[in-house]
Amino acid sequence: MVEAVGWPGALLLPLVLAAFAFGTAVLDTALAARAAGAAGGVRAATAPARAVAGLLVQQRRRTPAADSLLWRGGGLVLLVTAVLASLVTPLGHRSVADLSVGVVWFNAMEIAAWAAVWLAGWGADSAFGLVGGYRFLAQGLAYELPHMFVLTTAAIGAGSLRVADIVAAQRDLWFVVWMPVAFVVFLATVLAMAFFGPFAQTVGRDIAGGALAELSGVDRLIFVAGRWLLLVSGAAMSVALFLGGGLGPLLPPWLWSVVKTVLVLAVLVGIGRRVPTIRMERFAEVSWILLIPLTLVQALVVAIVVI
Numbered sequence: 001m002v003e004a005v006g007w008p009g010a011l012l013l014p015l016v017l018a019a020f021a022f023g024t025a026v027l028d029t030a031l032a033a034r035a036a037g038a039a040g041g042v043r044a045a046t047a048p049a050r051a052v053a054g055l056l057v058q059q060r061r062r063t064p065a066a067d068s069l070l071w072r073g074g075g076l077v078l079l080v081t082a083v084l085a086s087l088v089t090p091l092g093h094r095s096v097a098d099l100s101v102g103v104v105w106f107n108a109m110e111i112a113a114w115a116a117v118w119l120a121g122w123g124a125d126s127a128f129g130l131v132g133g134y135r136f137l138a139q140g141l142a143y144e145l146p147h148m149f150v151l152t153t154a155a156i157g158a159g160s161l162r163v164a165d166i167v168a169a170q171r172d173l174w175f176v177v178w179m180p181v182a183f184v185v186f187l188a189t190v191l192a193m194a195f196f197g198p199f200a201q202t203v204g205r206d207i208a209g210g211a212l213a214e215l216s217g218v219d220r221l222i223f224v225a226g227r228w229l230l231l232v233s234g235a236a237m238s239v240a241l242f243l244g245g246g247l248g249p250l251l252p253p254w255l256w257s258v259v260k261t262v263l264v265l266a267v268l269v270g271i272g273r274r275v276p277t278i279r280m281e282r283f284a285e286v287s288w289i290l291l292i293p294l295t296l297v298q299a300l301v302v303a304i305v306v307i
Contacts, residue, residue, distance in 0.1 A: 009096040014083050016091070020236075021228035022048055024265045031273045055221040063125050063214050072219050074120030078113055078226030085109035086233045088163050092246035092254030095163070102163035103151050106237055110147070110193055113230060114140045117195070117202060120223060124214040136202040138280050139192055142287040143199075147189035149295035150182045154241040157302050163237075167245035176242040178305070181298040183242040185291055187268065190234030192283075194227055197272025201280055235264040 025048040033043075088095060088102035099105050114137060121133020155161050157179065158169035166175075176183045195202040215223055239245060239260040246253025278286075 004098040005094050005096060009094065010087070013086060013096055017083060017086060017229050017232050018225075020232040020261065020265065021225065023262070024232060024269060025228060027266060028269045028273070031269060035273060052221060055217055055224075058217040058220075060219055061214055061216040068123070070119040070123030072123070074116045074118070074123060075215065075219055075223030075226055077119065078116035079222055079229060080226075081109045081112040081116060082226050082229035082233050084112075085230075086236060089233065089236045090163060090167060090240055090245055091236075091257045092252065094254070098162065098164055101161045103155050103161045103166070106163075107148060107151055110230075111140075111144070113193065113226075116226070120215070126214045129214050132202050135280055136195060139195065139199060139202065139283065142280075142284040143189045143192035146185050146287060146291040146295045147193070149292070149299055150186045150189065151241070153179055153182045153295065153299040153302050156299060156306060159306065163240050167240050167247065170242075170244040171247060174242065174244045174247075179242065179298060179302060181294050182302075183238070185295055186234075186238055186242065187264070187271075188291075190231065190238065191268060191272065193234055194231035196227070196231055196268070198275040198278045199283065200272075200277060231268060232261075232265065235268060236261045238264050 026045050029047040030045070033047075085106050087097045088099050088105050097105075117136040118133040121129040121131070121136070124130075154166055154175055157175055158166040160166065160169075169175075191197050192199040236257075239257060243260045243264070244256075245260075246257045248256040251259070
């Protein structure tokens with residue numbers, strides 16, 4: 001049974017997500033340094049902190065005819081939606097909100113991220129930013145349907161849209177065991193949702209950073225933080241949907257949730273550093289030709305088993 005902790009948890013949630021995001025950024029920096037043959041250690045571990053400090057004192061960039069509300073607000077919306085998506089994600093036996101439609105809430109907040117990234121790209125009145133924003137919309141159209149079917153599959157397995165019920169349904173057997181396709185596709189769509197690793201064309205170097213091209217200072221920090229929080233939010237939800245949440249022997253439930261989330265984040269960062277960037281049209285082809293049929297078949301199998 002998951003207990004909703006309400007407002008105290010809501011105030012603490014951004015700090016918890018930020019801690020996970022910072023640790024993930026440290027791991028990503030360490031892997032990047034290792035791939036480049038550079039020394040890791042303390043320098044790699046402190047690189048994210050130094051980057052944050054640099055952005056805090058960096059001057060905010062201005063562009064002619066920019067729509068400042070959309071441009072600067074897009075990053076803030078991205079950050080807020082990542083936090084809101086995590087309201088229904090349990091940490092052990094506790095979550096901020098135990099909604100009866102928790103899966104729907106999570107997906108709705110993710111879709112709001114579409115608007116956030118596009119607004120940031122559009123509002124800058126920059127060709128590179130606009131291309132980056134539209135790339136994310138195209139990517140969203142490719143990943144959202146498989147993502148939605150995967151969420152539906154987990155809900156079918158538990159017979160409920162409440163995240164707590166989905167976790168409880170895995171008491172005897174984690175969903176990842178008999179929903180492996182759904183789990184793998186979910187992780188792939190989390191990477192796409194956070195436009196990370198092979199799905200980073202939204203902020204690609206070929207378009208000078210895309211949606212990030214004209215952002216600097218605090219605006220850039222907020223946007224990048226929102227991106228990392230989306231990755232953490234997706235990883236934490238994968239634990240609840242497929243890895244039994246806080247279920248496990250010996251350790252307290254909250255610690256199991258933390259350990260599983262850290263492991264999933266490590267896998268996602270590792271994939272992000274090892275898999276090359278996928279061209280947008282290729283990903284769309286794979287999604288429509290392969291991922292959507294696979295997730296539909298997985299959902300059908302689960303429905304037959306449950307019925």
